Amino acid sequence: xxxxxxxxxxxxxxxxxxxxxxxxxxxxxxxxxxxxxxxxxxxxxxxxxxxxxxxxxxxxxxxxxxxxxxxxxxxxxxxxxxxxxxxxxxxxxxxxxxxxxxxxxxxxxxxxxxxxxxxxxxxxxxxxxxxxxxxxxxxxxxxxxxxxxxxxxxxxxxxxxxxxxxxxxxxxxxxxxxxxxxxxxxxxxxxxxxxxxxxxxxxxxxxxxxxxxxxxxxxxxxxxxxxxxxxxxxxxxxxxxxxxxxxxxxxxxxxxxxxxxxxxxxxxxxxxxxxxxxxxxxxxxxxx
Amino acid sequence: xxxxxxxxxxxxxxxxxxxxxxxxxxxxxxxxxxxxxxxxxxxxxxxxxxxxxxxxxxxxxxxxxxxxxxxxxxxxxxxxxxxxxxxxxxxxxxxxxxxxxxxxxxxxxxxxxxxxxxxxxxxxxxxxxxxxxxxxxxxxxxxxxxxxxxxxxxxxxx
Numbered sequence: 235x236x237x238x239x240x241x242x243x244x245x246x247x248x249x250x251x252x253x254x255x256x257x258x259x260x261x262x263x264x265x266x267x268x269x270x271x272x273x274x275x276x277x278x279x280x281x282x283x284x285x286x287x288x289x290x291x292x293x294x295x296x297x298x299x300x301x302x303x304x305x306x307x308x309x310x311x312x313x314x315x316x317x318x319x320x321x322x323x324x325x326x327x328x329x330x331x332x333x334x335x336x337x338x339x340x341x342x343x344x345x346x347x348x349x350x351x352x353x354x355x356x357x358x359x360x361x362x363x364x365x366x367x368x369x370x371x372x373x374x375x376x377x378x379x380x381x382x383x384x385x386x387x388x389x390x391x392x393x394x395x396x397x398x399x400x401x402x403x404x405x406x407x408x409x410x411x412x413x414x415x416x417x418x419x420x421x422x423x424x425x426x427x428x429x430x431x432x433x434x435x436x437x438x439x440x441x442x443x444x445x446x447x448x449x450x451x452x453x454x455x456x457x458x459x460x461x462x463x464x465x466x467x468x469x470x471x472x473x474x475x476x477x478x479x480x481x482x483x484x485x486x487x488x489x490x491x492x493x494x495x496x497x498x499x500x501x502x503x504x505x506x507x508x509x510x511x512x513x514x515x516x517x518x519x520x521x522x
Numbered sequence: 523x524x525x526x527x528x529x530x531x532x533x534x535x536x537x538x539x540x541x542x543x544x545x546x547x548x549x550x551x552x553x554x555x556x557x558x559x560x561x562x563x564x565x566x567x568x569x570x571x572x573x574x575x576x577x578x579x580x581x582x583x584x585x586x587x588x589x590x591x592x593x594x595x596x597x598x599x600x601x602x603x604x605x606x607x608x609x610x611x612x613x614x615x616x617x618x619x620x621x622x623x624x625x626x627x628x629x630x631x632x633x634x635x636x637x638x639x640x641x642x643x644x645x646x647x648x649x650x651x652x653x654x655x656x657x658x659x660x661x662x663x664x665x666x667x668x669x670x671x672x673x674x675x676x677x678x679x680x
Binding site: 236237238239240242262264265266269270272273274282284286308310333334335336337339340422423 | 523526542543544546565566567568570573576579580581582584585586587589590633636637651652653654655656
């Protein structure tokens, strides 16, 4: 006999009340991680709270060029959203790399973040986009930058009763671009050995005025690499600047050796992926 | 815990069933409703043998709870043919022997149909990426891809 409850609240307040009121509750967005963990016996929640009946969590809204993406919106909907693809191609690319077409029909930015895998592809992309999480809890709502939410493998900074409602992507500045790349030994359907996100903004003369660089899969959580951003800010993002950005990324990486890659390989490839992502972001910034 | 009473639509027909929270949609289709065309390969969303659509969106039914089907429209391999008339994909897969053991075939067909509904003129690369989540352990990929391309061309010209 099944002891696990299933609840599908219709509002954020009801969801928060359920999460705050039950020990051992788990939120289900697309379920593509949750059901695997259930099946493997890694988790045994008392109640599964399905958030897909809450319209705020399943909707993408645009306001003056900024986007608010409900935490449970599937990746396929993001790839089909032309305005979002134009504004934040790196974020859409990062999400689109998660799993197969079938997984894209269910998996979400919110789930990818809250599953808290250090290799989550969408997370470095969201970090460099300066995405903000809108979090509801028993005491109301708060906001937090994406990099403060997934803090260790399988662990988030959300308190008991808190629910990630949506992710807000700001309006991209003029002459800006973002990109996300990962290394996998195959061409599709794999987990990042190294992931790198880069966003940058140019002024009218082509000098970089702002940049963000983030690495995935090379530490217990996605890294924000300020030294890599500093290496290109104030430059024309020439080869030497991009080389320095890559070197800063390799220096910042603190990977482990596992079946998908060694410390030495991941350290080197951190720089390679970051340089290539920077080149794509630069090309996009020049055409925006 | 009482079972969930679910009212849904499967292949255009209203369907009611009882299921436990721990039953996946794939479990319900196969074990409760006798719709055994959808296969269980990996039960972790990697192989695509259990592919179905929910409200037109391609998913792995092993990664959907049975209770979640409530109020949605599910399409499975059993709904692909129109009575005795096979879907062009089914017909061509037979004619060109685009299968070996056949376990992956229902999932491949459901996924390919979903692709052609969205993109009637896919490139080979697009077909390969779209079907990357459908594993064929006989590794008969070339025949699958070629057959999907052939059907797409036929459907465009008819």
